[in-house]
Amino acid sequence: MELKTAIEQLRAAEAKSAALGHAMGIIYFDAVTTAPKGTDEGRGRTLAMLSEESYKLTSGEEMGALLAFLEEHRAELDAQTAREVELLKRSYDQLRRIPMDEYVEYTVLLNTAETVWENAKKNNDFASFAPYLEKIVETNRRFAGYYDPNKKPYDALLNEYERGVDTEMLDAFFSQLRETIVPLVKRVSEKPRPDDSFMHRAYPAAEQKKLAEKLMQVMGIDRSHCGLAESEHPFTTNFNNRDVRITTHYYENDLASSMYSVIHEGGHALYELGVADELQYTAASGGASMGVHESQSRFYENIVGRSKEFISAVFPMIKEIFPRQLEDVSENEFYRAVNIGEPSLIRTESDELTYCLHIYVRYELEKKLISGELAVADLPAEWDRMYKEVLGVDVPDDTHGVLQDSHWAGGSIGYFPSYALGNAYGAQLLSVMEKDVDVRAAMRSGDLSPITEWLHEHIHIFGSLYDPRELFERVCGKFDAGYYTDYLTEKFTELYGL
């Protein structure tokens, strides 16, 4: 085979893979934003068919031979093509390492487990979910051996979600977070709680939608390439760098919820909109990792969105949309209301200060589940014990405890830590960005373009050209969680006058 032909075949396979991904993505997007509720069956069939096609394409003999040939000629490939081959080989190996029957069995297991989990959560019935979780843990432990038999199983799983991360690194990271945040939370809790009752007045969805549009405008998101829809849980999906969709959920008695989900998802969207054109429809399109993605979304949500400067820029606009509801509220009161730091039960509703403690608990539990140190049967009690120890809250039931997140039911073990890493990446990015950009001034002016341009140039444009750690270190040097703990300490010390 000629090299030129092989590269053409590679691009054709990538384009087909992108098309299948697009089709599956839009079917999912439709399912959670638009589809009538009784339409699961046909969708399930179509998704099964498309994912089988995708599986065959990325893990078939043909792809194997093509990648082997291209690897032999690695020296002759340009950097981007070499990277595409590397990424495709990685997913080829991973898919091939799991025996087909085990893969299918696991898919079926997860399909049932998610429904069982939903009901278990609704009925506060952990016992019904436990046998499924046991199988999921056991399968993940086994798959970890396929992923990398030389690593400890949990390390192998972590590596799937955030390449280059392991328990050694995370143990140090979380211990540093815990040492800073737990005492900080304690000091904050001794201060009077700012009033945020006005955030729960009547905010009609139609007006919140206007605010969402305005916020996307302020963020410089090109609406001709980024949609805004509604779904139960906010998320971002992208089909290419010219077609990104974010969703939000409007709660009529909660202004902050949709406001900050739009800013958060907007951060994800800017990342995907900013990936280079040359990478589109190849294996190197899309963000570098979940952790890097969260570094962008949390950057906009918290570092920008909850800053004094940004609030000062957007508060007049918010007040214009909700003149009655915010009649008696000052800019500073608004700023303090969106920055209350206090221990709570639910991760997704937790604040900037305590968020990573929720992740820390999950990290410790996952580590022990996979090592076998903790049995699934003992998980709820251990969850409750750790929430009391770390966050100081009493978990009233499993619905508001161990059953709250869908991740484990969906088979994602080792995924949670990326959320915490994303937060910490963001703070370190800020410190580097500040050398080039007057970040505070940009936020105060309400024109975020200098910030977005910097992130575009340093992060977005590279897509998946680099592994996440490499990308991060090219921009920031060695990872240091101190930037993040300093950021939190400084912010909450000032906020609460500690």
Added chain:
Amino acid sequence: MELKTAIEQLRAAEAKSAALGHAMGIIYFDAVTTAPKGTDEGRGRTLAMLSEESYKLTSGEEMGALLAFLEEHRAELDAQTAREVELLKRSYDQLRRIPMDEYVEYTVLLNTAETVWENAKKNNDFASFAPYLEKIVETNRRFAGYYDPNKKPYDALLNEYERGVDTEMLDAFFSQLRETIVPLVKRVSEKPRPDDSFMHRAYPAAEQKKLAEKLMQVMGIDRSHCGLAESEHPFTTNFNNRDVRITTHYYENDLASSMYSVIHEGGHALYELGVADELQYTAASGGASMGVHESQSRFYENIVGRSKEFISAVFPMIKEIFPRQLEDVSENEFYRAVNIGEPSLIRTESDELTYCLHIYVRYELEKKLISGELAVADLPAEWDRMYKEVLGVDVPDDTHGVLQDSHWAGGSIGYFPSYALGNAYGAQLLSVMEKDVDVRAAMRSGDLSPITEWLHEHIHIFGSLYDPRELFERVCGKFDAGYYTDYLTEKFTELYGL
């Protein structure tokens, strides 16, 4: 090969084809209801990829061999499987008959032609579109020879859209329509025009949406299997009999537009929702033809939706939603306002009485274009002349004349007559239905279920098991346009007191 294996392969290919159709359908649906405007490129790539897959699947060597084998064993197949093989063979032959290079060239031509037509319509510039239309006419003439070299070219095209229909039949049909409708329109025009100014008061979209929901409920459309969305032009799409979507467009100064588009599309939806489960994901799923589909949608829109009885059932509900706007309007005034019969310029806005005259003009023009009797350059003048002769209206410009419809730009020549046939099928269906069902009483009660159940049992459930003519004749016997002309004569004589 064993027969059992061959049937399994057939079902697998049909399931894959259904999945690809589902994916393409939802991408299209998203494009016209939801997608941001700058997202064409990626969508175009994905649709090209999926349709190529679909093309390969339905016209590839593998399918050819499989169908040949199954045809040899036709005697051993059950009726449904035999029908699936027949339908698949038909589309296989059709696709194979067109040389690949001509097919691709035509696809590219249409892609450009649609954009050119859009601009031509906007700028009243027929000359810019003419060269494209010439190529489209010429290609259709050539393809007609591939479809069926034994038929006159236009007959071969007609047969593609409504199997079993030809110019001999349509000449008689349209001449009967013309002879009845033209004098009827004349007599109606001599009577005072009913007032419909109140239909153009301010009707907010949000309230119109409530009415749409109510109408779907009255029609017995199961909302858990049928979505309602908004698009520029109303349409219906279905992925299977548990997932159908209709769209409408709300004009804030026109109540009838979305009201009747919802009832029309609702008729299409009931058809697809009613196709038998056994036919799903096979080649025999979906409605029998475009003409039969229109017979359902126009039945609900006109025969039911514009009847005195139905208006009497729903007018109180409409008035409840729009109390101010309809304060001074009586049920009878509303009934007369939605039944104004008068010549007009635009087919899609025309009324029940004159609609088929618009189709008749197009039919005559298409016939002459394909036979070569009429040159594309002479088309606008001939269009205007016929509109004057048949409808008595002066066409002010090509935008409101020959450029108004997208069909020809989209390559559909021979499609229009199905609209007229659908209307006539509906009237004949009514007369047969009335032997079993008290149709007037059902409409008056606002409970349409006896009507829908009858259509379900006699039409919907069969999907594409029969060719349209066969299906129709099983239910109604020989087609007779007299039912339709009688229906119109009776209705408009009573309405206008002729």
